[in-house]
Amino acid sequence: MNGTQCVRGSGRRRDRGQGGVEYVALIGVVAAIVGAILALTVPDDTSVALKDAVCRIVNAGDGDQSCDSGDGGGGDGDEGDGGGGDGDIPDAPPGDPFQPAKCLLAQDQTKTTVVVDIVFIEISGSETVKLQQWSDGTVTLERVGEGSIGVKGSISAGIPGLKDWGGSASLSGSYKNGSGSGGQWMFNGNKTGDPQKDLELNLADAKKFAAYLKQNDSCRYQSGYNPGANMGACQSSAASNKPALEPELAPDVDITKTSTSVAGGVSFGKSFTKGKGGKDKDGKPTDLGSISGEFGTGTMTEDVVVMRANTGPDAGKITFIYTFSVDAKGGELAQGKATRMQQVAVTYDAKTFDQEEKDGKEHRPEKLVITTSQENGEGAGVQVGAGANVPGTPVTIDVGGGGGTINSKIHTESAEVVLDNDGDSKLVEDWLRGRGDFPASDALPTPSDAAEAPGDDAGPLERLLYNKGKLSRLDYNANTDWWNASLGIGFGISAGQVTAGFKLFGIDITHEEKNQTITGDPTYATGPKNGGARPWVEWKNCTQTTPIA
Numbered sequence: 001m002n003g004t005q006c007v008r009g010s011g012r013r014r015d016r017g018q019g020g021v022e023y024v025a026l027i028g029v030v031a032a033i034v035g036a037i038l039a040l041t042v043p044d045d046t047s048v049a050l051k052d053a054v055c056r057i058v059n060a061g062d063g064d065q066s067c068d069s070g071d072g073g074g075g076d077g078d079e080g081d082g083g084g085g086d087g088d089i090p091d092a093p094p095g096d097p098f099q100p101a102k103c104l105l106a107q108d109q110t111k112t113t114v115v116v117d118i119v120f121i122e123i124s125g126s127e128t129v130k131l132q133q134w135s136d137g138t139v140t141l142e143r144v145g146e147g148s149i150g151v152k153g154s155i156s157a158g159i160p161g162l163k164d165w166g167g168s169a170s171l172s173g174s175y176k177n178g179s180g181s182g183g184q185w186m187f188n189g190n191k192t193g194d195p196q197k198d199l200e201l202n203l204a205d206a207k208k209f210a211a212y213l214k215q216n217d218s219c220r221y222q223s224g225y226n227p228g229a230n231m232g233a234c235q236s237s238a239a240s241n242k243p244a245l246e247p248e249l250a251p252d253v254d255i256t257k258t259s260t261s262v263a264g265g266v267s268f269g270k271s272f273t274k275g276k277g278g279k280d281k282d283g284k285p286t287d288l289g290s291i292s293g294e295f296g297t298g299t300m301t302e303d304v305v306v307m308r309a310n311t312g313p314d315a316g317k318i319t320f321i322y323t324f325s326v327d328a329k330g331g332e333l334a335q336g337k338a339t340r341m342q343q344v345a346v347t348y349d350a351k352t353f354d355q356e357e358k359d360g361k362e363h364r365p366e367k368l369v370i371t372t373s374q375e376n377g378e379g380a381g382v383q384v385g386a387g388a389n390v391p392g393t394p395v396t397i398d399v400g401g402g403g404g405t406i407n408s409k410i411h412t413e414s415a416e417v418v419l420d421n422d423g424d425s426k427l428v429e430d431w432l433r434g435r436g437d438f439p440a441s442d443a444l445p446t447p448s449d450a451a452e453a454p455g456d457d458a459g460p461l462e463r464l465l466y467n468k469g470k471l472s473r474l475d476y477n478a479n480t481d482w483w484n485a486s487l488g489i490g491f492g493i494s495a496g497q498v499t500a501g502f503k504l505f506g507i508d509i510t511h512e513e514k515n516q517t518i519t520g521d522p523t524y525a526t527g528p529k530n531g532g533a534r535p536w537v538e539w540k541n542c543t544q545t546t547p548i549a
Contacts, residue, residue: 089521092537098527099541100416100470102136105199106547109514117488117506122152122174128182131206135545137198139187139206143213144255150176178259183251185209186312195545203548205243212241252312261301298328308350317366318350337406337480339375342444344368346432364425365432370415370465372446375478377408383484395504396490403483410476410516413447415469424464431461447471451525451534471525472539478516485509517547 092099113126130142152174187209190201219234305321325341347367356363381404419425450465458466465471488506522542525534 089523090535090537092524092540093526096526096537098470099524099539100414100472101541102134102138103472103474103518103522103539103542105133105135105542105545106515106517107132109512109516111512111514113510115506115508115510117152117508119504120151122150122176124148124176124178126180129210131203131210133199133203133547135195135542137188137190137195137202137545139199139202140184141187141206141210142182142184142255144180144182144257146178146180146257146259148176148178148259148261150174150261152176174261174263176261178257178261180255180257180259182255182257184253184255184307186252188312199545200548208241208243212239215241252310253314254308254310256306257303259301259303261299263297263299298326301325301327314347316350317347318353319345319347321345337375337377337408339373341371341373343371343373344432344444345371346428362426363429364419364422365428366419366425368415368417368419368428370444370447371412372444373410373412375408375410377406377478377480379406379480380404381406381482398488398490398506399486400488401483401485404481406480406482408478408480410478411473412476413471413473415445415447415450415465415471417464417469424468427460427464447473447525451536453532466534467528471534472542473523473536474518474542475520476516477519478514480512480514482510482512484511517549518542 108131109128111126111128113124115122115124117123125145125147127143127145130140132140132142134140185206187202187206188198189205190198192198192201215237216235216239301324303321303323303325305323307319307321309315309317309319321343322345323341323343325339327337327339329337345368346365347369348363348365353363381402383402383404384400417424417428419428445462445465447465447469448471450462450469451471452466454463454466486506486508488508489504490506522539523536524539524542526537528534
């Protein structure tokens, strides 16, 4: 497997909006965990790509970086974090074409994940529901179900300094591929002329429709999926709760999703024995069990989401969304969390794209959106486990669980470009497919970077974003409530102080409810002036409405 090297360049732009010490520490934990797991479980070709991406994200904001996997690619780039504005925010020019039409005001997200382990195989399923409020008064409801399968293993070792106490540490990891599908519904039927009033009415309709979907789903479980009268009555009851202005029964947007993820964790624990030296009078081991606390976990994920719009303002369009994220969480009692995300969304005309795909021709995108996001948070919580040994066997029974609340701050930036000519369209498609001198495998330019005057070494994409991009910056306060419960039957083989273990069978359930609301002063970058940096001004299309709690 080729190694990944992160080479620090000269730093042509100063750092902006750096994360705190907690973020740096947690990203260090996840980088170490993921690095160890990659060496053990990930195929070479995938590993190289993931390592390059980790290198770019972990070092983002530290000046110019080059992450070279040894297989080509790499290059000099810089990813500042954007941060807030400097001093008072000037007013937006009237009728500014660079002002984005709307922004996300608030989002409520619920996600439930069930994981089943059978020996080294991990099977998981999840459902995510998002309710989003937009500044133009529109509300969207999105629901996606996802399933995945992969491999999982762990290794543990005694801590020499805690030998008599029975202390130990363990490293676990997993690698899996998944896919999913779902839909998005848009609620914009209320048009009173007041965006704030429209938002209130559309949100009420969306909540009613979400309740209808949930109740209708539960009808399938009545009477063992009995399609008779009981199920019919249940569905009739659910239908009576629909809003007066409901969307089309078919989702406005069809969603399909594929993902690859690598995850790992570090935990510390204590084992218990009875008798002198942990042995009975006949000299046999007397392990009674153990307790453990989770120190840190990390997940690295690559997602590809395809959204095909059937109705609404994007009807007839197909959008491919490529997302790479690194997420870390640590602490046994005081929980800390850090997330870094990069996303590229490319939109095509669906009919033209399908024909080009059929004919084997190059595609011509119509729009490009680059989004970066950073989240840092902390809160009270606990994640613990306990285990018991089956006497006379290497089999253990483990139970675990936890819960807590994390309060976090999210900074997100976006750059949107409408590709209205063949030259710009080909530039973006070549960049995305890795053609030319500035492929997408290089570090992504952030929207804050794109607002700066391009240097002599700037690539064509950076110049396109500077000249034509709609650039914006937003901050959110977020609150995440979570709980987890698990049960496992394991098997371990010891060699000295090292133990390799796996689950014969296990089940793990995690539930999260996350609410985020816009805060601070939303800004966007107005057009270029005299070749200098694009000034950041008040985003009035974003501040015309306020989120509804």
